[in-house]
Amino acid sequence: MTDITSEDSRKALCNPTTEAVRNSLSRRNRKQVLLQSFGIAAILFAMGMLFILLGSIISSGYHAFTQTHIQLEVYVDPEEIPADGLPRGGFNDVLAAAMAVHFPGIDLADRVAKRELTSILSNGAQFILRDKVVSDPSLIGQTISLSVPASDPYDQLNKGLVERDTPEQFRRIDDAAIARFDRLKELGMVSAPLNTALITNADSRFPELAGLKGALVGSFWALLVCFLISFPLGIGAAIYLEEFAPKNRYSDLIEININNLAAVPSVVFGLLALAVFIGWFGLPRSAPFVGGLTLALMTMPTIIIATRAALKAVPPSIREAALGVGASKHQVVFGHVLPLAMPGILTGTIIGLAQALGETAPLLLIGMNAFITSAATSPFDSATALPTQIFIWADSPERGFVSRTSAAILVLLMFLVTMNAVAIFLRSKFERKW
Template sequence: MSGAAPTVPEPFDWSSPQAAARRRRRYAADRRLRIYGLVSVLVAVGLLGILIASLVVGGYSAFVQTHIAVEFTADPENVPAGDPTSGNYRAVITNAVQQLFPELESRSELRTAGDILSKGTANMVRNHVVANPELVGRSFTLEVPASDPFDQLNKGVIDRNLPEDRRRVSDFEIGLFESLEARGLVSTLFNWALFVNSDSRFPELAGLAGALVGSFYALLVCFLVSFPVGIAAAIYLEEFAPKNRWTDLVEVNINNLAAVPSIVFGLLGLAVFIQLFGLPRSAPLVGGLVLSLMTLPTMIIVTRAALKSIPPSVREAALGIGASRHEVILHHVLPLALPGILTGTIIGLAQALGETAPLLLIGMNAFLTTPPGGVMDPATALPTQIFIWADSPERGFVSRTSAAILVLLGFLIVMNAIAIHLRQRFERRW
């Protein structure tokens, strides 16, 4: 049966105006895509720059502190030579204020002048005399922090030109402070107290030492729990577990747990570790256990991805020379996957360092004036300390909140930089 011959399409003329128009459209689409990507990157960098700039502008003043050089006299009538800890240091402070302002006579004026010094001056003088008992009966000079209103005044946060009823310090107090400045007794020094002191109700004395120690203990517990458990679980699921519906269910649950809000893990820790097991509230042990529950899914996923990246030829070569299954894993696969595992571990710990909600639920937001001595002592952490300071009404805590955020960001940047360094140094290309 004969039929019509098939029609052969004419070849497309790539030099025609239609082809040129199509090329121009494709090139224009490529340029738009590149522009969209560049604009997105610039917007992200700009927003990050605005965030960092706002934190620096708001928190840089907390890294310096106004100090006043005051001469104290440890009079034996107020400070017994045999027991300097029981001395009347308030009288020592009052006598020092009278020496600073001999023109003041009334008790109310002296009390107002004494408010220029920090409320912790008496403790600082007592600690200095106790550490140096030979000072009893002698005079010595200490640079003590100024109280928060005068620290803000010296830093320019409080405008001296405002009307008196619109600022925290009166004209009389400003006059007293300016007389100290004229005598060269006021200095602005680096605020080491921000790092060596624990929390305080007075902004000029508040520091992050307790929060730093508490975060260290919590991360230590988190690492000791999540690192071995996460690696062991990932090795079993990736290398030994049979592929059936039960392992599929476990994998789905692990992936889902990685997306669960952190506050849910805080509720779990509150119900299990504190109410069921009776562990103490506010302890870094509980905080570390809660953070380990939160980081375990991420660590398992990262470890499995690192194990999958090892070529099958490594396993086959090891099995071919007589290695057993566990020798292949422990001696060949795991060492080659370790850079990726360490990178995921550090990133997981960095995520745990910045978590606030689960730590608030287990009580790691207590007001503590001393660092914890162990994992069972009450403690706070960097994120919860930031939360506490942000909720404080004193104006001095505003800058310290931004400074604490900068410190936290610094730790996160360092941990991520370590993760990048480990990956670049030990990563194998196949």
């Protein structure tokens, strides 16, 4: 009997909890669902923003991967371009004549009409012709067929970026100009081939001629200098701190210092470079060498931190085994630990270099945003870099530079994706589980 009463009393005792839980459960679960939906919303927001970012840049940038060209039959008139006058000559007039063939109503003596006509062609067209004739003077007196880039407004028109139904006064080209261009189109003289000039040309004031060669070369030199400095220095410092340094105040100080350096704003490194490298040491402005030096100082903490992590990941048993057979500490570290840690170190280095490749602010301060129309031949020449070129173009008012900027960003992102892919590949291929 006692069992039954205690059973009852126990049930009575426990009911409140079960009851309370049952009553509140749906409310509590709703709260949890709310929390989860906030989380999902946050993730969707972040991913949506990335999607919009990439989408807008791709949709504006892909236009720049083609370039409108005009196909011309040019009679290289010996009267305008005498062989003994090279490299001077009336190249522009020759091009105008080649255009005028197709527009019988236009009188080339009328300077305004002539300018309107040649404005379809890029300002660089005459130099393309000049270079061709200079390299082969026998062309004088012949008719050659020449494909030259169209100027930016017509390039935009051809790509459909100029709305033909906007009122004329809001357009950069008037109805007559559109009619002339359409005539060329009807004649089959307009084409839109792949824009190789985007990679093979250096910068230019004219969007249709501007390319990334100078920036690519500048970034290459800067990154090379950055790698050559930061890689050995970073590894050396990391090995010392991880394997050799006594644990005392000085190594603590170095450690704190490195962690802080990794978080110093990049623009401050620019100020350092400007004051010390350029101001005090008198190194040249705008040089990729100085840029690489600055980037190296910024990349070093990243490499040190990655290297230390990779060294730490090598299990002590390897060290003990090598020490046990009588190897010195140096032999253990350089002969066994370092090779095993190398994949991790390389991964960290590539990621650090990828960051350096996208770094802009310090390069602006040392003048790597100069307007330079030829690619650097050494790291001491003036140059731009990819990110600073993006900055310059983003600042330019011409419409054509909007899509060039996006295209340059796509090129930059392509390099970054490649570098990160290599890093991920290295990590997955050589990663060891101890």
